[in-house]
Amino acid sequence: MHKHEVVVRFCETDMLGHVNNKNYFVYLEDARIQFFYDAAVIGEKWNYVLASTKCDFVSQAFFHQTLIIESMISRIGNSSFQLDQNILDKDTGNLIAKGESTIVSFNFDKQASEKLSDEVRANLENYLMNV
Incomplete structure (x- = not known):
């Protein structure tokens, strides 16, 4: 499991005093990009696209709260x-x-997906969830 830490900034909160929903996607992206580097998933050039993303909000986060984002692989396809x-x-x-x-994995020259090397x-398998 990969772990990444962020501290909620004031600008990420809204008039209700909690983190605005759009910022959770920023936290997830920040952790995802760091995961790519730490897991050695990227090579000399960036060759990935995000096909889908979702976030379920369970409880609130607030200014200056320290958050840990855990990242793990649940499925590896072709x-x-x-x-x-x-x-x-x-x-x-909590x-x-x-x-x-x-x-x-995406080939930008061909504008098509391509097989994972x-x-x-093997690098992704190091972060595969135990089911």
């Missing part, structure tokens, strides 16, 4: 993989939100 993420309160461990993304597949 040309894509699914990344599941949990946003947790660092102090309590679940704040759950994210899910489908990422596709054996090396990338």
